[in-house]
Amino acid sequence: MEIPCHPDSRPLALADKPLLDALFTELQPRVSELTFANLYLFRGIHDYRLTRLGDALVVLGRGYGGEAYALPPLSGDVTGALRTLLADGFTIYGADDTFLERHGADAAITVEEDRDGFDYLYLRSDLADLPGNRFHKKKNRINYFAARHPFEVRVFGPDHRQGCLALLDEWRRVRDAAGSTSLDPETAAAAEAVTLSAELGLEGVVIAVEGRVGAFALGERLNRETAVCHFEKSDPFMEGISQLVNREFCRLFTDCTFVNREQDLGEPGLRTAKLSYHPVELVRKFWLRKTPEP
Incomplete structure (x- = not known):
């Protein structure tokens, strides 16, 4: 009705x-x-x-x-x-x-x-430090990327907007070719988050690779103990950069115990990726x- x-x-x-x-x-x-x-x-x-x-x-x-x-x-x-x-x-x-x-x-x-709407909650220290054997594959992928690409980790600021928007265009182009659903609203929201980050109180990190933005992540504090990552985009052709930007985003919020990385919307690949980081809770x-x- x-x-x-x-x-x-x-x-x-x-x-x-x-x-x-x-x-x-x-x-x-x-x-x-x-x-x-x-x-x-x-x-x-x-x-x-x-x-x-x-x-x-x-x-x-x-x-x-x-x-x-x-x-x-x-x-x-x-x-x-x-x-x-x-x-x-x-x-x-x-x-x-x-x-x-x-x-x-x-x-x-x-x-x-x-x-499909459950939020994935992690210990921030787990994602920031990737300790022990549970995160061995994540560390290996970061090391693989670092060995092949000179990069810098920077706190997101106004100077990064154009680079992030250019990356977002490329991300959308690749996803569009794969026939992803809900692509337009996700892209529009991420672009506006980049443009209005200061007005909305968003914080984040950028991975700069040879002078251009290779990945970025934006989020905020959800509550006193928890940061939430709203957007994470990375160059789909750079293996290991998505694991790197995830780690660096979690290193930004040092006063938080947890990181909420939102839901998987029922997408099998996304669910597998989120579970691979060993959440401490699924917020029902x-x-x-x-x-x-x-």
Whole structure:
């Protein structure tokens, strides 16, 4: 069933950053979607909008197929807003275990696990240091790259924007030839992240190879203990550079215990790659729907 947007909703705007940043600081979310930068950068494909239900602030969105949903209410009477949304025919996406414990214990709510949306959580020190035999192959690939290419690791800054955008164009060209799905929104979001990094509070690293950008990664702090990597792009023809930029991104956030590397979207190759880094936890996400009446 197609659900219209709430009549009082409005599009998410850059001016909403202080409000949402304050709410996320209070919430300390573990789910990677819950940062202003992530919502803003994917506002086009997901049609993110803000509305209020009573005193609760709610983000409304749409899936890739156009289906309407809402993220878990962010403030105020969360339980009341949740019931209203479900009664109005919305599904809720991105509820985690903590949200379910607080607001989901109701026979009128059907809970469905979304394995493709689980976030991969790692010890930052594991990814930054690659210790022991578990990461032997990752270290070998980095050594392979380092032995063949002179490179520098740099903190991302305005001077790197054009180089990152050029790399992103090449990355898109190669992926387009392979028939990758969801390519346009991913490319557009990454390009805007590079362009608006300062305004969005994103940090990152660049691997410079013989004067040009060979890889970059951008992210931010998700909560007090966790950094989240939103975008990681690398030259597809340089073996070992993706492992290098992953390591260097994790070395940037020295005050964090964990790194969240988001979901695999059900892509088998991506799932294998993420599991190969030995996550300490998969942060579970759920769909919530109104239980059909008998």
